[in-house]
Amino acid sequence: MICVVCPVGCHLRVSADGDVYMVEGNQCGRGKVYAINELTNPLRTVTSTVKINGSPMTRLPVKTKQAFPKGRMLELMSVLGKVELKPPVKRGQAVLKNVLDTGIDVVATKTCLDNRV
């Protein structure tokens, strides 16, 4: 499998012996975690935008602070579709906490102060 953690895109080989997984081809520790997750509970960082009113910007970009269950991405999108914010919003500020009871926050990825794009 190809690691998607970073743009390097390592080619990983995973072998399983019961619950013990062996990962080869990874250039860093995160690759190993990714490979095992991919077989047990695949996760992805989800990025999108939410509505922001009262600013020259109309959309504020956001992301899940941690990788999020891959199978629930569309559920997350419909929650994000209902969010409306007002400035000021600081980058890193949680826009949604513990979204869909995953324990994961959705955070702003851009600062939006009043009257400034």
Place this chain on the structure above:
Amino acid sequence: MYDITIIGGGVTGCFIARQLCRYDLEVVLIEKNYDVANETTKANSGIIHSGYDARPGTLKAKLNTLGNPMFDEICSELGVPLKRIGSLTIAKTNKEMGTLKKLYERGCTNGIPQLSLIDADVVRRIEPNIHHQVKGALLAETAGIVDPFCLTIALAENASDNGTEVKLETRIVGIDREKDGYLLTTDGGSIRSRYVISCAGVYAEEINDLLTPSHFKIAPRKGDYVVFDKKTGGLVNHVIFQCPSEKGKGVLVTPTVHGNLLVGPDSEVVKCKDDVSTTRSGLDEILATSAKSVEGIPVGMAITNFSGLRATPDTGDFIIEELKGHKGFINVAGIESPGLTASPAIADYVIEILKSSGLDLKTKADFNPIREPIAEFIELSDEEKSTLIKANPLYGRVICRCENITEGEIVDSIRRNVGARSVDGVKRRVRAGMGRCQGGFCAPRIIEILARELQKNACQILKDEKDSYILSGGI
């Protein structure tokens, strides 16, 4: 009750409207599309032909010869760029040299000035990139280039400024004879008019049929074109025609008035009157054929391709006449090449028909022949630029990066009579989005400006015609 209804907002209809707006008449111009100049007129070579080519004695020959010299005054009144760059018709064989000689003689018969046969050395001196096999050429110095939609939009705008009503998105569905004129039924109400002038392009036959079965047929004949980046406009200095043969007229290679290079058209008789899609075979053919007249056609520098339909009549000549038995109904049909060149003369010819049909023409005291062109910011001197920005800061904001078109120019194009209402409408008026990125950077900004100026939602802004929505909704 209108005095005159003009059906069709192409170059012919708009020229007639503009020439009639100097008289004290109630004139309405009906156009079914979202904008004027949006069919045959917009997909055209933009050549003002010298007139050596048309068969002597035809209306084509007569009106081409008359039309060509009329452009200088008209273009200067309307602020439309015209470049008299001359044309070269090239010959590569002795047989073709013979054809050129016949064309030269025909030109003399047609009364064309500044026509000469030149030898290979002269051709190469004035056109360094001409094909190496070229043996000689027919130089026609009076040939020129214009921007056909810029011209037509300016004509419609000037007519509108002088009181002509322009009804867009209005389709004629019925024509009935009444006692003192005609009743025109449209998809948006009916119109009564003493005179009707049909300038309906490829649909001239269908319009005539609404009143009475047509005595002519119009076959749409499609031609594909390729436009190249402005960096390539200097490849040729003249309009380069190939020597006509039994196989056809070949394709032309020309700079455009804005400095691009244009290659085309091929010729394909098609059935459908609204299919203006290009074809692989058509594009390949014009690129291959053009390489026979000019060396180094920069195939990789193409920025867009397009196709247009010529309104080819089965009579072989323009059909400009009052319909027999239908006083006051005038057909202006079969206006294929050299229709653009002939168009001012066609307008005058139609006015003569109206006069002989009993229309009384009184000149309007307040007719204003001048249409102020939209400022071309990047072409101005530094001082002019500064003055313009001081008066209106929107001229200091460049929206189209490729052509350096400012927000001031775009807003001006929208606020005028017969102004831009669509992204392509803006493009045809001020060239924003016509450059090498083809609107990649500026289209979002132009949508925003159109929405603001027209007080619409961005999702309602169209690319060009009805239903050509760009955005499918908010996210």
Place this chain on the structure above:
Amino acid sequence: MTTYKKACYDLVVIGGGPAGLAAAIEAKKNGIHHILLLERDRELGGILQQCIHNGFGIHVFKKELTGPEYAENFIDELRDLGIEYKLDTMVLGVHENKTVEAVNPQEGLLSIQAKAVVLAMGCRERTRGALNIPGSRPAGIFTAGTAQRLVNIEGYMVGKKAVILGSGDIGLIMARRMTLEGAKVEAVVEMMPYPGGLNRNIVQCLDDFDIPLLLSHTVVNVYGRNRLEGVDIMKVDKDRQVIPGTQRRIECDTMLLSVGLIPENELSVDCGIKLDAVTQGPIVDNSMETSAEGVFACGNVVHVHDLVDFVTEESRRAGRSAVDYIQRKTTATGVKIKVVPGETVRYVVPQLVNLDGPDMDFEFFLRSRDVHDRASLVISLDGQKIKTIRKRYLVPGEMQHIKLKRKALPVCSGGSTLSISIV
């Protein structure tokens, strides 16, 4: 003579995207204070602002950021350092004497004399016209980046059923974005037998959503009078010629084009700067100086990068070199040797190495022409092998970044040539 508002700066940086920001910041940190950065858009950050996905910053920040986050790091630093910048300002010309002419609505025409200039205008997308795809000309055909701006910045959807032509990264990212926003992406169509974008994007943008990737296919016709109604696709052979009998129609209301990026060098050409025919960017030496003395270039205006981190590194070098130039640490007349692409290498940047330049190690960016499984990059001087670097995978879609210690370069003179090949 009040036409122009005149000003003088040590350094003028053209473009406020990642390249321009990094160059300006680096110049300031290296002791040049009178810097002006010019940006034509309404905000700084360039194309990063619409790249809301993550994957930026692995090398530079050692963590994974989204485009806006990566940009904000630099914008904050620029502001903290007090570097002057102008938004909504279009540069109309750069002259060889390093005068920059620009315009904006507030100040009108500006004429700025600089001691050095950094070109960081980025790139633009190839269009349908450049591919000469026949058919009608309906609404609904967008370059992927334009669609990305409309969706991510303006907040509008561009269609409901899409085909994406080209498998460049922006196209792949937009396939996922459109899908998450409720559109159906019917296919990504790629003419080459391998994808144009990063492997990880194939996995997380296409495979995750079961979007088919049709390699060795192309779009041959476009249908729809007003709005796009469909496209015809065909298979192509190894010479990229269509195979008769393979034509099929895909109904869609949207086509996104991700068919390549072109460095935007109109200003460079007007300034008389020499371009590389392959990269379509200025020919630069290892200090990122162009053929015009004191005019430097960095980022996508030089060659199209796949990773912004490399843009940042390259731009920092341009910023430092501009400082050296302004402070006259470098001689304009250094001996330069050529760097050329060898076997199956498409291009190498920089194209020149200045032997008398500042004492830094050499870095080269290059792209492979073909796909290689287990190959070596070989650096040679006048045919003499001087360094070999093993690579497990080499694909045209992934730019290679290699370093060469200055002391590893044998003594040579102006007539020498450095070449990099894949064997």
